[in-house]
Amino acid sequence: MDNTSFPASDDAMVIIGAGLTGATAAATLREEGFTGPVVLVGAEGQAPYLRPPLSKGFLAGKESEESLLPCPEKWYAENDVELLTSDEAVSVDPTARTVALSSGRSLSYGRLLLATGAVPRQLNLPGTDLQGVYYFRTKTDSQRLHLELAGGGRHLVLIGSGWIGMEVAATARELGNEVTLLGLEEVPMSAAIGPRLGTVFMDRHSEAGVQFRLPASAKEIRGDDAGRVTAVVTDAGETLSADLVVIAIGVVPQTALAEEAGLTIGNGIQVDSGLRTSAEGIFAAGDVASALHPVTGQYARSEHWANAISGGKVAAQSMLGRDAVLDDIPYFYTDQFDLGMEYSGYGALTKDADVVVRGSLEDREFVAFWLREDRVVAGMNVNVWDVQEEIQDLIRSGRAVDRAVLTDPDSDLKTA
Ligand SMILES: Cc1cc2nc3c(=O)[nH]c(=O)nc-3n(C[C@H](O)[C@H](O)[C@H](O)COP(=O)(O)OP(=O)(O)OC[C@H]3O[C@@H](n4cnc5c(N)ncnc54)[C@H](O)[C@@H]3O)c2cc1C
Structure with a gap:
């Protein structure tokens, strides 16, 4: 293992997670005039991109890959930001102030931002590994599903009645596919907006031909001898035939690095309203952070686009020693039909x-x-x-x- 410290500088800003939060933080550091080393560590094999279009226009084939980029790919080199697209951070040592990467490299940092985001919650059921069963988070997930749905005429079963389930349902239906959606709520999205308002969205979907099974849970996902999905069996004993299944039952924050480094965790990495973690010199922002909101006095994790941008900006300012506070009112949006x-x-x-x-x-x-x-x-x-x-x-x-x-x-x- 190569233990060379890179960059050697103690004033280096290292950001783990090349998503929207990480990219925004890197851009803010440069906008605020920071001239020292900035390293943005990513593991997806891609430059940072926006996720909201993945279940909407990009899944529909109406938006280009380029339109997903928060910064043009050349921006990183032009602004002297070292973008590592395929090197996972495997551990953080808060005492030595180093980050170990899967490639064997070790990065020294003056300030570290954890922007590791979230991953889909896994469904513990037989059949989730069959061909044609998808979790939905990345650009690759969206591209694969687009290829399956683009010609229409497939039967998609969606498990999960939250934002992403409902958005994918709308896009798949618009592409001419049969869609059945099941979830634990009586009305989609009612955990967030209540049943009366959720019904407005449900009615629009029904009008467009989306079938609902609510409340219902999946008990088994069945496949054929070739290992391809064929059906979802519900807890009511109904067998829904399926060419494709998308599981969208929420996300879990990626806190493993922070936990192993001994940082305080509580539904995400706990941070104060300046996005400082319990460890000196380490910050957290975006989907992974549970931040103390100065107005509510409560810790909350926000899994939304606007929070990735505001959080990235505030984290960068805090890393520079500025007196910044994340006091935005949480905001999000959706488009369905x-x-x-x-x-x-x-x-x-x-x-x-x-x-x-x-x-x-x-x-x-x-x-x-x-x-x-x-x-x-x-x-x-x-x-x-x-x-x-x-x-x-x-x-x-x-x-x-x-x-x-x-x-x-x-x-x-x-x-x-
Ligand atoms: C399909 C979809 C649709 C959405 N639609 C909307 C919408 O309409 N409106 C809205 O407000 N929000 C929406 N969101 C939510 C929004 O996209 C997220 O809140 C936002 O992406 C969070 O950004 P992030 O950078 O904090 O985390 P992420 O986007 O999860 O990025 C974190 C990155 O860190 C990387 N990483 C993790 N661990 C490591 C490690 N150890 N080493 C290196 N890299 C690591 C991950 O691979 C990932 O690339 C949507 C999300 C999805 C998935």
């Missing part, structure tokens, strides 16, 4: 909140607000645009609102 949605808010505060609606659920053009003691804690716009700033202002203000004004589509949201 002709439904475009954006959501901002504190998910943890929406439990038992009142939901009020401005606009029409029937017409699928509305803004829903979650209210606690008349204060807006979250808001979601569906096929209504340019209202996120107002929604976030209402949440941030923490003031009591007038429900009549809030729910009247003709009134100015700022006056609610």
Whole structure:
């Protein structure tokens, strides 16, 4: 094993995880004027890319590989960022301040960012290793599934009724495939947005021909003698024939490196609101980090695109010793058929909140607000645009609102 330290410099910034968080952190370090060594360690064999299109336009074959890149591939070399695309970090020594890579190299760091993201939760069932059964996270997963779905006429069974399951269902159906979706909830996505609003999306899918089995769980995945999937058996004893199966039952944060290095873990790598871990000089951001939110006073992990960008920026500033805080209101979006949605808010505060609606659920053009003691804690716009700033202002203000004004589509949201 080659133990040469590379780079040798003590002021090196090392980032583990070449996803959107890692790429954003590297770009921010350079934008903020840092001129020392920056190393971005990735294991996927690719330059960093965006995942949201993987279940939408890219899966549909409408978006190019190039459109997925947060920075053009040449950006890294041009900005003197050492991008290692196929070298997994295998251990971190917080005392010696080194990272060991699978290639045998050892990197010294002054500051280290863990941006290792998340991986699909595995389904512990017979048959998950059959041909035609997919987990869904990477560009390669999306490219493989596209090849299977692009010609239409296949029968896809989706296991999981969350965002990714519903997005893949919509795209597969638009490509002319039969789609059956099963999940543990009675209504898709109700863990995040509740059954009443989840029904709006479910109805749109049903209208387009997506079949639902809810609540239902998969008990067995069956295959033929050639090892190719043929069916999914549900807990109700139904056998759903399947040419393809996608398992999308959530993700788990990749905390192994941090755990082995003795960092504090709690549903992700625990960090303060400046994204500092429990170890001196080590930071964590993106899907892997459970960050203390200065407004809610709670630790929360956000598995969304906007958090990867904001987290990457704040982490880089903290690494440079700046007084940065991640205090964004969590934000995410989805596109399913002709439904475009954006959501901002504190998910943890929406439990038992009142939901009020401005606009029409029937017409699928509305803004829903979650209210606690008349204060807006979250808001979601569906096929209504340019209202996120107002929604976030209402949440941030923490003031009591007038429900009549809030729910009247003709009134100015700022006056609610
Ligand atoms: C199909 C799909 C659709 C999505 N759609 C939306 C959407 O519509 N809206 C939205 O807000 N969000 C969406 N998301 C979520 C969003 O993409 C994620 O929140 C974001 O990718 C998180 O970025 P990250 O860099 O923190 O983690 P990741 O994207 O998981 O990147 C982490 C990287 O670290 C690498 N890595 C891990 N361990 C090591 C190691 N030891 N050594 C080297 N490299 C390592 C991994 O291989 C990976 O490349 C979607 C995600 C998926 C998968």
